[in-house]
Amino acid sequence: MSVDVLLPSPVPVRFVAEDGTAVPPPTGYRVPEGERLLEGFRRMVVGRRFDRQATALTKQGRLAVYPSSRGQEACQIAGVLALRDDDWLFPTYRDSVALVARGLDPVEVLTLLRGGWHCGYDPAATRVAPQCTPLATQTIHAVGMADALRRKGEDGVVMAFIGDGGTSEGDFHEALNYAAVLRAPVVFFVQNNKYAISVPLAKQSAAPALAYKGIGYGIRSEQVDGNDLVAVLAVLDAAVEHARTGGGPFLVEAHTYRMDPHTNADDASRYREKQEVERWEAADPLARLETYLRERGLLDADAVGAAHEAAEKFAARVREDMNADPEADPFELFEHVFAEATPQLREQRALLASELED
Amino acid sequence: MTTSSMAQALNAALRDALREDERVLVFGEDVGPLGGVFRITDGLTKEFGEERCFDTPLAEAGIVGLAVGLAMGGFRPVIEMQFDAFAYPAFEQIASHVAKLRNRTRGRLSLPMVIRIPYAGGIGGVEHHCDSSEAYYAHTPGLKVVTPATADDAYWLLRDAIADPDPVIFMEPKRLYWSKGETSVEDRRAAGFGRAAVLREGRDATLVAYGPTVPVALEAAEAAARDGRDLEVVDLRTIVPFDDATVVSSVRKTGRCVVIQEAQGFAGVGAEIAARVQERCFHSLAAPVLRVTGFDIPYPPPILEHSHLPDADRVLDAVDRLQFDDEPDLLYLAGEAS
Ligand SMILES: Cc1ncc(C[n+]2csc(CCOP(=O)(O)OP(=O)(O)O)c2C)c(N)n1
Ligand SMILES: [Mg+2]
Numbered sequence: 001m002s003v004d005v006l007l008p009s010p011v012p013v014r015f016v017a018e019d020g021t022a023v024p025p026p027t028g029y030r031v032p033e034g035e036r037l038l039e040g041f042r043r044m045v046v047g048r049r050f051d052r053q054a055t056a057l058t059k060q061g062r063l064a065v066y067p068s069s070r071g072q073e074a075c076q077i078a079g080v081l082a083l084r085d086d087d088w089l090f091p092t093y094r095d096s097v098a099l100v101a102r103g104l105d106p107v108e109v110l111t112l113l114r115g116g117w118h119c120g121y122d123p124a125a126t127r128v129a130p131q132c133t134p135l136a137t138q139t140i141h142a143v144g145m146a147d148a149l150r151r152k153g154e155d156g157v158v159m160a161f162i163g164d165g166g167t168s169e170g171d172f173h174e175a176l177n178y179a180a181v182l183r184a185p186v187v188f189f190v191q192n193n194k195y196a197i198s199v200p201l202a203k204q205s206a207a208p209a210l211a212y213k214g215i216g217y218g219i220r221s222e223q224v225d226g227n228d229l230v231a232v233l234a235v236l237d238a239a240v241e242h243a244r245t246g247g248g249p250f251l252v253e254a255h256t257y258r259m260d261p262h263t264n265a266d267d268a269s270r271y272r273e274k275q276e277v278e279r280w281e282a283a284d285p286l287a288r289l290e291t292y293l294r295e296r297g298l299l300d301a302d303a304v305g306a307a308h309e310a311a312e313k314f315a316a317r318v319r320e321d322m323n324a325d326p327e328a329d330p331f332e333l334f335e336h337v338f339a340e341a342t343p344q345l346r347e348q349r350a351l352l353a354s355e356l357e358d
Numbered sequence: 359m360t361t362s363s364m365a366q367a368l369n370a371a372l373r374d375a376l377r378e379d380e381r382v383l384v385f386g387e388d389v390g391p392l393g394g395v396f397r398i399t400d401g402l403t404k405e406f407g408e409e410r411c412f413d414t415p416l417a418e419a420g421i422v423g424l425a426v427g428l429a430m431g432g433f434r435p436v437i438e439m440q441f442d443a444f445a446y447p448a449f450e451q452i453a454s455h456v457a458k459l460r461n462r463t464r465g466r467l468s469l470p471m472v473i474r475i476p477y478a479g480g481i482g483g484v485e486h487h488c489d490s491s492e493a494y495y496a497h498t499p500g501l502k503v504v505t506p507a508t509a510d511d512a513y514w515l516l517r518d519a520i521a522d523p524d525p526v527i528f529m530e531p532k533r534l535y536w537s538k539g540e541t542s543v544e545d546r547r548a549a550g551f552g553r554a555a556v557l558r559e560g561r562d563a564t565l566v567a568y569g570p571t572v573p574v575a576l577e578a579a580e581a582a583a584r585d586g587r588d589l590e591v592v593d594l595r596t597i598v599p600f601d602d603a604t605v606v607s608s609v610r611k612t613g614r615c616v617v618i619q620e621a622q623g624f625a626g627v628g629a630e631i632a633a634r635v636q637e638r639c640f641h642s643l644a645a646p647v648l649r650v651t652g653f654d655i656p657y658p659p660p661i662l663e664h665s666h667l668p669d670a671d672r673v674l675d676a677v678d679r680l681q682f683d684d685e686p687d688l689l690y691l692a693g694e695a696s
Contacts, residue, residue, distance in 0.1 A: 064482055064660050115660030118485045133486045134443065135416065168415040169447065198392035199413045271391045330665035333655050344624065348653045352665060355672065 008211035008221045012255050015230040018283050020291025029234040034298045040081055040229050041293055042307045044073040044286050047097040049311035050106065053318050054096065054113070058264040062322045064115040067094045071259035074229040074285035075191045077101050082187075082236035083159055088149070090129040090142040090160040094191070098161070099128060106314075107321045116326035127156075136162060136169035139188060143175050146184035146243075157243045158186045159236075165196020167210050176217040179249035187239045188219075188251045191226060193258035198271035214251035226254030227285040230292065257283070330356070360543070365535040367509040368398045368474075371516035372436065376406050379434060382520060384411040386421055386438030386474075395440060396476055396535055418444055422451035422473065426459070429469045436520055442477040443486035449494070456525045457500030472519045472526045477505075478570045478620050480533035480667055482660040489657055490621030492569070495527040496597045496630070503597040504551070505529040507572030509539035511550055511595055518551035531570035550595050554604040560590035563614035563680055566605055566631055568594035571618040571668060578673035587677065597627055605631070606638045613644040614680040618668055623651030645681040 013026050025031060032040075051070050057063040069076055076097040083089060083102075091098055099109045104121050111120020112131055119130035129145075132138035142160035149156040166172060167190060179186050190210050194201050207213060214221030220242060224235045232254055239250035257280040261268040268277075293299035334341055334349040341349070362370070375382045384402055386394070390413040393400030402411040414421050418439055425435035439445035445452075452473070460468045479488030496503045504519055504526055506512040512530070519526035557572070558579050567575035572593045579589040590608050594601065609615045615635050617628040632647040650668045658666045 064484055112484060112659075115482065115484065117659050118656075133484070134446070165416040168417045168420075170417060170419055171447070196387075196416050197395070198388045198390070199416065203413050204415050270393070326661060328661045330662055333653065333658050333662055333665065337655050342654075344654060352653070355675070356665075358671070 003215065006215050006218065006220050008209065008214070008223045008253070012223045012225045013231050013235055014225040014228050015234060016228045016288055016292045018227075018288060020288050020295065022292065022296075029231075029238055031230065032233045032237060034296070036081060036233065037230060037289070037293060038298055038303075040077050040233060041286075041289050041299065042310065043077045043081070043101045044229065044289065045307040046311045046314050047073050047076055047101055048286060049308075049315045050100050050318060051097050053315040054110065055260065055264060057110075057319075057322055063110060063113045065263050065265060066096075066113050067263045068258075068260035069094050069097050071280060071285070072191055072193055072226065072256045073097065074232050074289070075189070075226050075254045075256055078229055078232035078236055079159060079161060079189055081233055082240050083157070086127065086154070087156050087240070088127045088129065088142070088145050088158040090138040090145070090158065091131050092135075092138065092161050092163065092166070093131050093133050094163065095131065095161050099131070102126070102128065104128060106318045110318075110322065111326070114322070114326055116328065135166040136171040136175070138162070139166075139172050139175035140178060142186050142188075143179045143182065143184045143249075146179070146186040146249075147182050150185060155244055156185070157240050158184075159189055159240070160186060161189050161191065163196060164190060164192040164194065164201055164210060165199065165204055167213060168204055173213075173217075176214065176219055176249070176251065180218045183246070183248040185243035185246075186249045187236065187243055188249065189236065190251070190253040191256055192253055193256050195258055195262070195272070197262045197266065198268075200272075209253060211251060211253035219249050219251050220247070221251040221253070223253045223255065226256030227283045227288065229285060229289045256285075360541055361538050362509050362541050363536050363538050364506065364509045364512045364530070365396060365398055367513040367541055368516055368530065369400055369402075371513045371520075372399060372402060373405065375436070375517060375520045376402065376410055379520075381432060381434045382410070382436060383428060383433050384436050384438075385414050385424075387416055387440045388413060389438050394438060396532065398474070398530075399438065418446075418448040419451050422448040422456065425471050425473075426451065426455050426469060429471045430459075430467060434470050434520060436472040436474065439473060439475045441483075441487045442475055442489040442491045445473070445475050445491065452495070452501070452527075453498050457498045460524065461500060468523055469525045470523050472516070472528050474528045474530060476532040476535075477529045478531050478533065479657055479663055480570060480620075482663070484660065485657065488663070490619070490652065492527075492529050492597060493621060493626045495529075496627055500525070501598065502526040503529065504595065505531060505569035505597065506595065507531065507534060507567075507569055507593050509537070510541045510546070511555070511593075513541055514546045514550055515595060518548055521547075522551070529569060533570055534573070537573070552596050552599040552601060554601040555593045555595055556590060556604065556608060557593050558589070558591040560588040560612065562588045562612060562682075563616060563677055564590045564592060564605075564608040564612045565616050565618060565673065566592045566594065566635075567618040568597060568627070570620045574668060574670055574673060575618050578670040578677070581670055581674060582677060589677065600630075600634070602634060602638065605635060609635050609639045610642040613642050615639070615643070615647045616650055616673060616676045616680070617647065618650045618673055620652050620668060622654045623649055624654045626651060645679075648676045648679060650676045
């Protein structure tokens with residue numbers, strides 16, 4: 001592949017301006033159908049409401065911790081809309097909204113952050129790997145899974161989510177290289193939300209854009225306005241198709257912004273100005289999409305109202321389901337270490353049993 | 359005497375070291391303007407500038423590798439791994455380079471550097487934030503491994519670690535960060551490094567603990583005292599170098615020993631301690647050396663961690679199994695049996 005084909009656009013791909021008006025569409029990408037954009041809007045509304053609910057649950061002590069993705073909804077939702085049910089997703093701790101949007105049970109999704117178990121959903125059934133905390137380690141797993149699908153003759157694609165900070169880890173670079181050499185059907189989706197906890201992008205990388213990290217490995221790459229759902233979806237559609245049709249891996253960098261602190265436990269005032277956050281309010285992905293869809297006659301006040309109503313219902317259910325202590329069986333601690341517990345584990349189980357009897 | 363938390367004491371140690379020695383550099387993830395996720399480096403960038411205390415790109419192998427090069431170049435890096443499990447990407451650098459450079463170069467090069475690692479659990483942290491990883495480092499020749507249990511020790515052990523000619527893995531029990539203690543103004547340099555502390559004297563049995571389980575041992579000793587049992591508590595302070603002398607003299611006196619660690623027990627530091635005690639105190643022992651540890655499981659999710667963590671009750675159960683009712687042992691201890 002020639003260098004020109006691999007290189008990202010010099011400026012982020014965009015379909016919709018911040019004020020919601022359409023800009024001349026960039027070449028090489030198709031505008032997603034209206035019905036998918038509407039579905040994107042509905043899921044963004046639910047996703048944002050879910051995210052707010054989850055943050056509220058930390059205050060009530062119902063979640064141990066919650067990393068919000070407020071402001072990143074266009075990425076969260078487009079990331080899953082671009083996938084088929086038989087495709088795989090390798091998410092991070094920040095991607096709970098994407099998982100809920102993919103249809104996973106919200107309580108199962110929140111099990112990790114609630115502290116009930118390390119992963120609450122069934123990865124095999126949902127084709128969603130456990131949310132990954134050790135940064136960038138999931139990207140090479142995604143390559144392995146993509147290679148597995150190829151070997152089995154399935155035409156599934158794997159999408160790995162990763163943050164801007166995570167792209168500095170060695171594992172990310174090994175994953176890019178492996179994916180390219182193996183021509184693995186994998187899409188690396190970088191949500192560049194400008195911060196890795198407190199560390200701003202400028203201290204993270206001197207690359208012109210993170211999307212340029214693909215070229216050195218021979219990976220086709222693109223950068224996109226991450227707060228423009230139309231653009232993110234269009235680019236991810238192209239990336240997924242590229243991977244699915246044997247073109248090999250694809251790297252997409254979405255420029256977005258983490259509106260909330262790193263988690264509820266973080267104090268963002270220590271490292272960024274309020275004004276900076278306020279400036280990003282103007283780039284809100286949800287308001288932008290709503291204006292765009294309304295102006296094109298795809299959305300009206302009733303539909304907007306219905307979306308918010310559905311979101312309220314969803315949040316109410318989450319609130320209710322989370323309003324109880326999770327079930328906790330201490331003996332389960334010994335159950336999943338190996339397929340069969342070792343004699344030592346059985347001994348330790350007995351010790352715990354005797355302690356609990358006292 | 360002033361009172362401070364362990365976190366404040368560590369912060370003060372870093373500040374004083376930066377002040378006293380220009381070669382000292384502090385770096386890692388979020389240690390700059392944020393002051394570290396536990397605020398151990400709070401205010402250091404402000405006071406000493408970005409040249410001396412700075413945020414690195416996000417890559418632990420990179421942080422340690424950079425420190426190796428800087429130390430080779432004459433600096434004294436004091437670096438932070440954000441959490442125990444996030445030091446694993448750096449393990450190759452640590453095991454293959456940090457631990458071995460002196461040996462490989464016949465002492466022509468050395469690596470005076472400190473790798474600070476908040477470790478262990480008890481704070482309701484989710485997975486990968488609560489590992490007890492001390493055994494990996496203690497098992498690696500060439501690394502010193504230190505873990506304070508009090509604010510005062512935290513200050514002086516960190517100062518000693520920074521001054522040490524060899525690499526030190528400085529393991530900070532994160533659940534003790536906020537526990538307060540007296541810090542002395544008197545200079546205690548080199549008083550604790552490599553020396554265990556007898557925190558409580560007793561005649562009936564020795565509890566050996568380190569880091570997060572030291573308060574557990576003290577609590578157990580307190581409770582045992584109410585039952586008329588007099589337990590001695592030894593805080594190792596440094597795992598490597600190991601203070602055989604203090605541990606051995608305590609166990610020879612009491613004749614009984616329980617080793618307490620939060621880490622999973624199998625092949626852990628406690629096993630090493632038990633073996634050493636048994637090798638050196640065999641004729642003084644009235645009962646087998648017992649270990650009280652976490653289970654051999656991945657660190658549990660927050661709602662179950664209390665089932666896993668060794669607490670005073672688990673320690674007292676072990677103490678009860680030290681064969682106090684065995685006549686011959688008592689006679690033996692009294693010097694009446696041959
Ligand atoms: C290997 C590793 N090192 C450190 C951490 C601690 N940590 C958790 S999130 C985070 C910042 C990640 O930033 P980024 O990749 O930009 O993702 P974001 O949180 O912004 O979504 C850090 C340093 C970790 N989880 N894993
Ligand atoms: Mg980020």
